[in-house]
Amino acid sequence: MPAAGVVMIVAVLVIVGVLVYYLVSTIAGLRRITAGLEEAIAGVGGIIAKTTPVNEVVTDINAQLDAGVDLLEGLLVKKAGAADALGLIDGCYPGAGAAGLRRFPDAKASGAPRIGEVYTKGTLTLARLGREAPIAAASPDGPALRDNVFGSSAARALYPEQRQQRPGRMPRSPVIGTDAPAQYEPADEPGVRRRMPAGTTTAEGG
Amino acid sequence: MIGWWIGDIVLLAVVVPVVVYLLRNVLDAVNGIVPSVERIAKAADAASRDLDAAPLLLRTREQVTETVSVVAGYGGSLDQIVDDA
Numbered sequence: 022m023p024a025a026g027v028v029m030i031v032a033v034l035v036i037v038g039v040l041v042y043y044l045v046s047t048i049a050g051l052r053r054i055t056a057g058l059e060e061a062i063a064g065v066g067g068i069i070a071k072t073t074p075v076n077e078v079v080t081d082i083n084a085q086l087d088a089g090v091d092l093l094e095g096l097l098v099k100k101a102g103a104a105d106a107l108g109l110i111d112g113c114y115p116g117a118g119a120a121g122l123r124r125f126p127d128a129k130a131s132g133a134p135r136i137g138e139v140y141t142k143g144t145l146t147l148a149r150l151g152r153e154a155p156i157a158a159a160s161p162d163g164p165a166l167r168d169n170v171f172g173s174s175a176a177r178a179l180y181p182e183q184r185q186q187r188p189g190r191m192p193r194s195p196v197i198g199t200d201a202p203a204q205y206e207p208a209d210e211p212g213v214r215r216r217m218p219a220g221t222t223t224a225e226g227g
Numbered sequence: 228m229i230g231w232w233i234g235d236i237v238l239l240a241v242v243v244p245v246v247v248y249l250l251r252n253v254l255d256a257v258n259g260i261v262p263s264v265e266r267i268a269k270a271a272d273a274a275s276r277d278l279d280a281a282p283l284l285l286r287t288r289e290q291v292t293e294t295v296s297v298v299a300g301y302g303g304s305l306d307q308i309v310d311d312a
Binding site for chain 2 (some may be wrong): 064079081
């Protein structure tokens with residue numbers, strides 16, 4: 022065999038060797054890819070299985086919550102009126118009044134009265150329950166009746182008129198302390214008087 | 228004989244490098260895909276584990292239903308107690 026033929030055979034063998042090396046490496050890489058894809062498919066299958074009922078359940082939950090919101094909005098508007106209802110919502114959750122009411126879109130047009138700024142929540146509840154007055158009608162756009170953090174004089178107007186406007190006609194509260202005009206008799210022991218007031222009997226004395 | 232030698236030179240100088248170049252690129256591409264697939268598999272597994280709490284939505288639905296029914300009952304009572312505006 023000529024030398025050139027030997028070189029040819031060697032070259033072919035080299036080419037075959039290179040082909041074998043790289044193709045085997047490629048096959049190994051593709052097998053790793055296949056294994057990884059099988060894991061990924063299993064994970065995606067798990068995701069699909071777990072999320073299958075989510076759409077139905079969330080839709081049902083939303084329907085229930087919608088019914089609850091409609092119920093509460095309807096009740097609030099029925100009891101407080103559309104404008105005051107917005108003011109109440111805004112007083113409890115500042116800024117929420119801007120979103121308006123879903124079932125009563127017209128209520129948003131008049132704007133939310135600043136009920137929470139004018140009245141405390143407790144005063145508001147008492148006013149609604151006791152007086153049945155449209156409490157926000159007097160000052161829906163005017164200045165706040167009181168400082169909702171520190172002031173309390175405006176809220177006094179909701180209590181009986183005599184105690185607020187003419188307190189001089191009310192009996193004074195008892196004065197206590199060392200400079201009180203009527204001092205109690207000092208006791209030898211805490212809770213035990215030296216002598217009972219006249220006309221008073223004790224269990225022991227009869 | 229010269230033709231044989233020319234064939235050998237072409238084989239060794241052109242064919243072998245081209246074959247090596249092409250196969251090496253194929254192998255690099257395959258090896259580049261492997262880490263991506265492994266990351267996808269890990270992400271899918273983690274996402275699947277994150278959704279383990281999804282069945283709890285069934286209990287959430289029951290509780291929402293109960294809560295709304297309680298609120299409806301409370302609203303009905305409140306409707307009787309408080310006068311309309």
